[in-house]
Structures are given as C-alpha cells and as structure tokens.
Amino acid sequence: MRLFIRSLESLFSTKKHRSLRKALAKSSTYDEWLTFAKKLDYSQGRDEWQNRIDDDTSRVYNWAFINELIADMREARNKNDIILALVVLQQCTRKNVGGIMNEDLFSYTNCGEPKNIVKEFLKEVVKTVEWVTNVARERKVPITVKSDRDDKDEGHESGEGGENNKNIVQAVIELAHLQHVVGSVQWAIHHFGGEGGREKLGNGKKELHHSREKMHVANRRPCQTLDEQQREQIKTFLKRARAAYGRTALCLSGGAMMGCYHFGHVKALLDEGVLPHIISGTSAGSVVAATICTRTDEEIRRDMIPEILATKLTCFSKTWPDRLKNVYNNGCLFDQQDWIDLIKW
Numbered sequence: 001m002r003l004f005i006r007s008l009e010s011l012f013s014t015k016k017h018r019s020l021r022k023a024l025a026k027s028s029t030y031d032e033w034l035t036f037a038k039k040l041d042y043s044q045g046r047d048e049w050q051n052r053i054d055d056d057t058s059r060v061y062n063w064a065f066i067n068e069l070i071a072d073m074r075e076a077r078n079k080n081d082i083i084l085a086l087v088v089l090q091q092c093t094r095k096n097v098g099g100i101m102n103e104d105l106f107s108y109t110n111c112g113e114p115k116n117i118v119k120e121f122l123k124e125v126v127k128t129v130e131w132v133t134n135v136a137r138e139r140k141v142p143i144t145v146k147s148d149r150d151d152k153d154e155g156h157e158s159g160e161g162g163e164n165n166k167n168i169v170q171a172v173i174e175l176a177h178l179q180h181v182v183g184s185v186q187w188a189i190h191h192f193g194g195e196g197g198r199e200k201l202g203n204g205k206k207e208l209h210h211s212r213e214k215m216h217v218a219n220r221r222p223c224q225t226l227d228e229q230q231r232e233q234i235k236t237f238l239k240r241a242r243a244a245y246g247r248t249a250l251c252l253s254g255g256a257m258m259g260c261y262h263f264g265h266v267k268a269l270l271d272e273g274v275l276p277h278i279i280s281g282t283s284a285g286s287v288v289a290a291t292i293c294t295r296t297d298e299e300i301r302r303d304m305i306p307e308i309l310a311t312k313l314t315c316f317s318k319t320w321p322d323r324l325k326n327v328y329n330n331g332c333l334f335d336q337q338d339w340i341d342l343i344k345w
Helices: 002-012 015-026 030-044 046-051 056-060 063-078 082-092 116-138 148-152 162-176 179-191 228-245 256-271 284-293 297-303 306-312 320-330 336-343
Strands: 145-147 215-217 249-252 278-281
Touching: 002 015, 015 030, 030 046, 030 256, 063 082, 063 116, 082 116, 082 228, 116 228, 249 256, 249 284, 256 284, 256 297, 278 284, 297 306
Parallel strands: 249 278
Antiparallel strands: 145 215
C-alpha cells in the first residue's frame, strides 16, 4: 500500500510537490518536518480547508456547538462570571465534545493539524481553565447573589445564608428541566452565585437561565472572598474535569523493522515536550515501549541516536545458516537466551 501510494504521488504530483515530499522524508527534526508539511499544504490549497467550516467534513463534527462554547467561555471571562465558566467547562471537558477528535479532521492536511476552529476552541478551554484556577488562587469570586426572600430579611446578607442558596438552586432546577446536569449546576450556584449563568448542552439549543422573578443580583461588590472549602471544591471540579477528559497514551504498533519508525516518533514527541507517560506496544512496538519506559527523559535523549541503536538492535543479525542450524538444534530460528541477553540493555 505504501509503495502504491508513493507510485501515484510520483506520477501525478508536480515537480514542486515531489521536492517538498523529499524534503519531508529527509527532515531530521519535527520543526523542520512541520515547516515543509505546511508549505506542501499551502501549495496544495489545503490551508483553505482549515479556515472553512461549511465543507464536506463539517458533517463529522458540530461546528455550531463549538462556536457557541467558544463565545460562552469568552463571555464568562469578560463578565467575570465564574458560574458560566464552570458550567461551560463541564461541557468542554467531555471526551470528543462536538466531534472535534474525529480522525477525519486530522488526516486531511499533510501537517496533521485540524481545522482552525478546533485549535481556537482548545486555546479557549486552556485560557478558561487557567482563569478559573487563578480565581481560586486569589480566593475571589466576581459577584454575590441573594434571593427575593432574603430581600425582605434585612438582617441576612446575600450569598451567606444556607437557606438563601437553597432557594437559588431550587429556582434554577425548576427552570432547567435537565435532571442529568442538575448536580454540577447545583454545585456551582450553591457555592458561588452569579448573574446570567447558563449552560449550553447537546447541539447548543438548550439554555439554562437564572429566574428574574425568583432571584436577582444584590450588593454588587467587586469581589467576594473564597474560603478554603470553596477553593478545595474548585480543585475537585478541575480534578473531575481532568478525569472526564482522560490522559493521553501512546500506542505503538508492530511491523518488524517498520517498528524503527517509532524511535523517531518518540524522539520528536520528546523534543516537543509532549511525550505521554503512558506507552504501550505490540511486537516491535513493545520493544520500543519497553526501551522508553525504563528510561528517564535524559536517558532517552542519550540513547535514541542511530550510533547507539544500530549496535543494540541486533536480535535479527544472525545469518541464515546459523538460523537453520538453530532450528535443527532448538526448533526455532533464534536462541531464546541470546534475545534475553540482548534485551537487558
């Protein structure tokens, strides 16, 4: 299949494209490879695909929903609305939200980058998570809230009474009619309060609004101090979001000597600072995974060079007469003890 694709590229590619593909194959670093890949994308017009959201690939992800989430995160930060930030993040940290991890979005360009709206969405998630974290560190929340009942009780300050918070939560629950998200919304409003908090769900058409009849903003002070318990609850929220989003793992395939490609892949990930802590492999991939997982980053950089690997990856170096002799004596092409001695490295 690889030879067939290479043949088609040689027959139908332009001279410029063939030159760029050769440069890709000869690249020694990821930055160098990425530069040539983007040049090839630009030459083939694939960069225009990254800017569009109305082409054929739009069916594999919900770009309208992604746009709404981006707008909500920006609104939350601009208005200092921590409730809106938390409930939107609840949606953004789901696995494959809006279909943005669909493989079709990563296989169209030579550089492997998805559409720009996907990259923009991920940047907004990072900004919003950092903002929420900074709010917790500063022990401040933007706005305090109280219910209409507390209006009549001048002795009760908004945001500080348990009954007050229960009334606010109940008002939101009555409006929401979304029982599967009541837990997260109730937690956010109970501990922080807010104005205009809402949650966009599913295809972005369902919205959750505060009831003007049952609660309103009062005492608009610039900030309210968070106590230790509230800060711990924000930390818990972030931990749950991380658990829902999951962790990246690198899974290396087999393929005999084709497995040597994995060494270059691992080196590029390490150079970019994104090599996962979880690595698995099959066959040749398991050998590479074992080599990586038994070394620190510094040791990987030391050993992942051709001069060292060529002297160590010699498990198949026996001649065919020696292999046949081993079959006669031991019933297999290679000696098990030889491989055990080699793998100790």
